[in-house]
Amino acid sequence: APSPVSPVTGLSAPVTVTGTYKTQYQLTVTSAFGTPSGDGWYDSGATPTAGVSVGSIDHGNGTQHVFTSWGTDASGTVYSASNPITMNAPKTATANWKTQFLVTFDQSGLSSDASGAVATVGGVAKVFGDLPFTVWVDASSGSVTYGYTATVSSSVTGKQYVLTTPAPSPVSPVTGLSAPVTV
Numbered sequence: 001a002p003s004p005v006s007p008v009t010g011l012s013a014p015v016t017v018t019g020t021y022k023t024q025y026q027l028t029v030t031s032a033f034g035t036p037s038g039d040g041w042y043d044s045g046a047t048p049t050a051g052v053s054v055g056s057i058d059h060g061n062g063t064q065h066v067f068t069s070w071g072t073d074a075s076g077t078v079y080s081a082s083n084p085i086t087m088n089a090p091k092t093a094t095a096n097w098k099t100q101f102l103v104t105f106d107q108s109g110l111s112s113d114a115s116g117a118v119a120t121v122g123g124v125a126k127v128f129g130d131l132p133f134t135v136w137v138d139a140s141s142g143s144v145t146y147g148y149t150a151t152v153s154s155s156v157t158g159k160q161y162v163l164t165t166p167a168p169s170p171v172s173p174v175t176g177l178s179a180p181v182t183v
Contacts, residue, residue: 025087031095033057033065034079038093047084050093055079062102062180064136069096099139103174104182105146106132109164113155121146128152132182143175146183 008015023044029036035053042048050070058064067079074093076083085091105121110128117125119133122144126133137144152161174181 026090027085027087028090028092029095030092032097034067034095036095038082042087044087046087048087049084050074050082050095051080052095064100064102065097066100066136067095068098070094071096100136100142101139101177102134102180103137103144103177104132104134104180106182107148110152110161111154113159114152114161115155116153117149118152119146119148137174137177139177142177143173145173147172 008017024041025044026041027039027048027050029039029050029052031052033052033054034057036050037052038048038050040048052067054067056064056066068077070076070082070093072094073091074082074085079095082093085093105119105126107118107128110118112128114128116127118128118131119126121133121135135144148163148165150163152163154160174183
């Protein structure tokens with residue numbers, strides 16, 4: 001409560017009443033996904049951080065969004081806390097996200113007696129038990145290379161599997177995705 005308390009009464013001498021104010025600036029935190037935190041009013045010179053509740057959102061349909069960085073008046077690459085933001089003006093912290101699509105690698109025609117590498121995805125060999133195999137790929141600009149083994153051995157003597165799809169679709173590398181895809 002201010003002193004002296006309004007109304008000023010019982011004066012026997014002149015009194016000066018001064019209202020003292022401090023400056024505050026508003027931090028607005030925005031994010032297309034998750035729950036933003038840190039927004040509010042801060043004293044001039046304060047250094048709050050912005051945050052968002054999650055670093056990735058799997059939409060369950062072969063699409064996910066992944067936090068990449070803080071932007072506008074904020075910086076940093078940790079979703080839960082931006083770098084400190086110096087409050088010397090109203091500020092906005094924007095969570096930046098990228099879209100990723102699920103690429104599924106599978107096979108048909110092989111039985112559990114298949115042995116050895118069936119495919120190579122991103123430079124890593126995959127055997128029968130590894131398939132189907134999934135990997136998240138950045139929309140538009142991301143890519144993943146793959147190749148299927150031309151002849152797959154069998155644990156059964158005198159039996160093998162021969163690749164019959166010489167030009168799979170999409171062709172390796174998988175790039176420019178606008179939706180999930182199965183190879």
